[in-house]
Amino acid sequence: MDLQESKFGLTRLKKSFGYAWEGMKLVWSSEQNFRIHTAAAVIACALGIILSVSAFEWIILVLLICGMLALETMNTAIEKAVDLVTPEYHPLAKASKDLASAAVLLFAIGSFIIGCIIFIPKILN
Numbered sequence: 277m278d279l280q281e282s283k284f285g286l287t288r289l290k291k292s293f294g295y296a297w298e299g300m301k302l303v304w305s306s307e308q309n310f311r312i313h314t315a316a317a318v319i320a321c322a323l324g325i326i327l328s329v330s331a332f333e334w335i336i337l338v339l340l341i342c343g344m345l346a347l348e349t350m351n352t353a354i355e356k357a358v359d360l361v362t363p364e365y366h367p368l369a370k371a372s373k374d375l376a377s378a379a380v381l382l383f384a385i386g387s388f389i390i391g392c393i394i395f396i397p398k399i400l401n
C-alpha cells in the first residue's frame with residue numbers, strides 16, 4: 277500500500293498539522309486573551325532564564341504555559357461551537373461559555389500561584 281495514501285500516511289499527518297496551524301493562527305488573530313497569555317509566557321521564560329530555574333522547574337513552567345494556551349484555545353473552540361448552534365441568547369449557551377471561561381480562569385490562578393512559588397524565593401535571594 278502507498279504510505280502517502282494510507283490511513284497513517286505522511287500526507288494525512290501534514291494535513292493535520294496544517295489544520296492545527298490554521299487554528300493557532302485563528303486563535304492568535306481573534307483572541308486578545310490568547311495574546312496576553314502568550315506575553316505572560318514570554319515573561320515567565322525570560323524570568324526562568326534570568327533566575328536560572330532548575331530542570332524540574334522548567335518542566336513545570338512548560339506544562340503550565342502549554343496547558344494555559346491549550347485551554348484558552350479550547351475555550352475559543354467552545355465559544356465558536358456555541359455561536360454556531362445558538363446565535364441568539366440562550367441560558368445554556370451562557371452556561372457553556374461561562375463554564376469554559378471559568379476553566380481558563382481556574383488554570384490561570386493556579387499557574388500564577390505556582391509561578392509565585394517558583395520565582396519569588398529566587399527574586400528575594
Ligand SMILES: Nc1ncnc2c1ncn2[C@@H]1O[C@H](COP(=O)(O)OP(=O)(O)OP(=O)(O)O)[C@@H](O)[C@H]1O
Binds near residue numbers: 309369
Ligand atoms: N448565545 C448566548 N446566550 C447567552 N449568553 C451568551 C451568549 N453568547 C455569549 N453570552 C454571554 O456573554 C459572555 C461573553 O461571550 P462572548 O462570546 O462574547 O465571549 P468572549 O467575550 O469572547 O469571551 P472570552 O473573554 O472568554 O474570550 C459569555 O460568557 C456569556 O455569559
